[in-house]
Amino acid sequence: MYRNIDAISSAGSVASVTSHRPVGSNAGLLTLRSGIRLAWQARGNPDGEAWLVIHGGPGTGGNAGLWQALDPASQRAFMPDQRGSGRSRPRGAAAAQTAATLVSELEALRRHLGVERWSLLAGSWGTVLALLYAATYTDRVDRLVLRGAFALTRRELDNVLVPSCRPGKTLRPGGDIRDAGPVPQARSTVQALSRIGRLLQSATPAVASLRALRGWGLREQVLALQGMRRSLRHARTTGAAHARAVAHEVTGLQRRWRRAQAQSDRPQRLRSDRAAWQKFRVQAAVLHGRAGVRPGDLDRALIRLARHGVPVHWVHGAFDAVCPPANSRRWAALGARRGGPVQLDITPAGHLGHEPATLAALRKAVRSSAPRAGSGRA
DSSP: OOOOOOEEEOSOOHHHHHSOOSSEEEEEEEEETTSOEEEEEEEEOTTSEEEEEEOOTTTOOOOGGGGTTSOTTTEEEEEEOOTTSTTOBSTTOOTTOSHHHHHHHHHHHHHHHTBSOEEEEEETHHHHHHHHHHHHSGGGEEEEEEESOOOOOHHHHHHHHOOOSOTTOOOOTTSOGGGOOSOTTOOSHHHHHHHHHHHTSSSSOOHHHHHHHHHHHHHHHHHHHHHHHHHHHHHHHHTOTTHHHHHHHHHHHHHHHHHHHHHTTOSSOOHHHHHHHHHHHHHHHHHHTGGGOOTTHHHHHHHHHHHTTOOEEEEEETTOSSSOHHHHHHHHHHHHHTTOOEEEEEESOOSOTTSHHHHHHHHHHHHHSOOOTTOOBO
């Protein structure tokens, strides 16, 4: 389904990654023939069950929160920063940002690391790559745990990128989530992504570019906050034990939102603008052409996994304002109809993977599901 990309290692030998038994961490760079340097991290037991952790975004890079579902004593997790993201270089690379390229680069990393088979843990945008990777390299995958599945639909993209507010209207925290957008003049996702792509061409963005990338960041925070607020109301109503933890998360996110809102119109570049430029430049490049993913590709990938008996465990927040829970429900039903081993957990949470109810479901899924036979290291 997707073409391989040959890779040349710029890190140490595979033995240097796996030569010691204690729980620990490693990191390296994989230099591809395209010139991309793919950064990766590894944590956990070198002799444990191998996992590939695929971050969302696109453009965010890996972060410490993505490790939380795994057991470092019995599992070994590898987390790459996708091309242009995180510590990968060139920073903010916009060329060849297609699912085909990203999938083949994940496979290049597997060969470099010497992993025979691994399981996949992915969230949001990462679920797209996980499904396509597993369908392309089915014999290399034991199982999938997918959180907050993203379907690349127009509805999802419009929800983030296309505002329905009057120009200049200011969004209040907790207000109508439609009142924020990175490009207020845009009336379609295509217009918004085209405009943002032009604005973010330079690594030293002008005032209009800064407003666009800060506006996109604010939009994401508002959507995350909406889901977490609904989660908090539910936790308080039901007397859930995690209500206090959710309230703490909501308070922190509100504080960050207010700080970002206060800084959104400043003409001076902020320390956070560099990382935001990298993230949203990559994100605009990926989403502009839907990463080359054609209608039906993700359904076909899931059907292939079902036919091959690859277990897929879906975890989705009921209050997710970014990726509708209907995505996971539909795909879980499709996999079950095709005879695949499927599990579905709808949690009382929003979009973020570290929200208490979702994190608990992820930990249970990752640590208790039995992998397919034949897992191991080359």
